[in-house]
Amino acid sequence: MFKILRRWIDRYFSDEEAVLLLVLLTAGLAIVLTLGSVLAPMIASVIIAFLMQGMVLRLDQWRVPHWLSVIITFLVLIAGVAAIMLVLLPIIWQQSTRFFAEVPRMVREWQDLMLLLPERYPNLISEAQVEQMMSVTSTELGYLGQHIVSFSVSNLPVLATVLVYFVLVPILVFFFLKDSQRIVAWFSGFLPERRPLMSKIWQEMNQQIANYVRGKAIEIVIVGVVSYAVFMFMGLNYSALLAIGVGLSVLIPYIGAAVATIPVAMVGFFQWGWGSEFVYLLVFYGLIQALDGNVLVPLLFSEAVNLHPVAIILAVLVFGGLWGFWGVFFAIPLATLVKAILYAWPIGIKEAHSHDPENVGQSEA
Template sequence: MQFTPTQKRVTAWVLLALVALLALRALGPVLTPFVVAAVFAYALTPVVDRLDELWGGRMPRLAAVIIVELLFLLALACVVLLIVPVLAKEIPLIREQMPALLDRLQATVSPWLEQFGINVTFDLATLKARMASYLNQNWDDAFPSLLSSLKLGGSVALTLIGNVVLIPVALFYLLLDWKIVVSKVLELVPPRMRPGFDAFTGEADGVLGQYLRGQLLVMLTMAMYYSIGLALFGLDLALPIGVFTGLAMFVPYVGFGIGLVLALLAGLLEFASAKAFVMVAAVYGSGQLLESLVITPRFVGERIGLHPLAVIFALLAFGQLFGFVGVLVALPASAVLLVAIRRARAGYFGSQLYHS
């Protein structure tokens, strides 16, 4: 059987893609810091270029890279310092107030269910004893088990520390030499294929860049909204929970759900149950409407085509196949696949096969 030149090229690209996927899966742990750094470099390179343009090209790229990376690392540190108080304060409160919380839940849920003819009785004494034992045991054993795992699994701890050190270093060099790296990759593309390849990658870059920039604005706007909304109800942990909810919206629906649960749990531990439910319903209900009807259409736009369900599926599918590295490459791969589907669809509708 003879293959045409076009079939040979398609077969070669398919085999190359399969080899790349197999390598990605086999070398996932080794590639993780470099993939993380590459994703951050892709997002931060426009900031470095913009900073260089503001100074009329007089600022050395080295200085621009150092400024941008330091600000980025500082922002990450601030996010971590905001999330830690949530865990540090809520876990002891859960352990101390769980019996009272169960009593309040029994007094609230049982009468409400009885209105529908459903009689439910809880063995609160046994439930309290078991939950208290579980929380006390796990809380007391958390740090010893952590230290033990660090001692027994020294390679894991060493890998974690190595990634923490390696990612900023790799990010620095990628930001510094991003244009050189991109040009070296483009040199591998045959000259006759460059126009089509440039058009394809340009469209994919536009889709992904617009999505990431728009999603970042959505996350920051909603973080401010949830923080202010929870603070108006007097919640002590309004700022960390609001910021966490906004940033976790990078994963559509899932991040919102986790933030809602955290806010409800904090409200039940701090307020009466009625006020906690009202707070969550008012802040998160209005926030979801605002984000869906106003913020996301304005900042992200329908024309991008990355549907929230497609984003969730891509994150889960790539994460299942390639682990943490798969989660990092899910959105870029989705953008490329989206452009490929658009072009294939346009080619099909313009072909004789469709019109025959």
């Protein structure tokens, strides 16, 4: 038993770089789990800087001075945030208020429809089962309403923190954009000079994460805007609110599209019933999801994420449970990181060191 354990340790941890990589991964996971809420502004700033870094690089390629590229990109970011705060949030608040005000009416209509089931299908469902189902649903809705009220009241102090974030995050984003190379060089100074394995993983994951974050942000905007245009054209109630939900649903592969279908279908059904408008709504919504998965995603993500659907869903569940929203957002790149590490460890250690000039010279000598 000890020999097997010793061989396993020698295989995976015989190289000092592998041990250092394990320590860094463990420390990063511990920091996220223990200080994730405290470091939320920093994490959000890094993500936003990732999103805007492409614009800075493009302006630099056009021979624009770096300081001017940073200022232009920062002004674009501020303009986008101002548009969201002044235009989008009031619409969302208004439609959310109307939606929750009409929930009791929707529940009553749903109850009336449920009471018709025993008359039409007496062999499948009884009136007692329907009444029990409605009782349970009414109780759960009551608990949900109390939870929403208690949550909103207990989290009033969070509003002050959010206001602080609106000041702190843009400042951090500006400095991340301005001094990104200096910050990376400063962190690299604490690592060994010869780090072929970590350099290989870093280069691969830096490109994939940047591509994923920017592509996912563009996908959210495009899907949300197209959904809003379709819902507005059809005259669907709460178009902006539902479109935002559909846009954000692309964060969770497979599951998000299924979950977003429920409110869209529910609002359409209570607005039009089993009419042709409801059928057209489902057809258009299905086309949006099909075009997103088969056209938009291949165009946006230049590097395909070669992960099995089961692995993607497992990553969403695991990282979402550990890290909440950001875990869901980064589930796929984190799963890709785990896959890259598992592949590179220990095979990558041998390959990386075999291509290391110093090791090659020693082997030749």
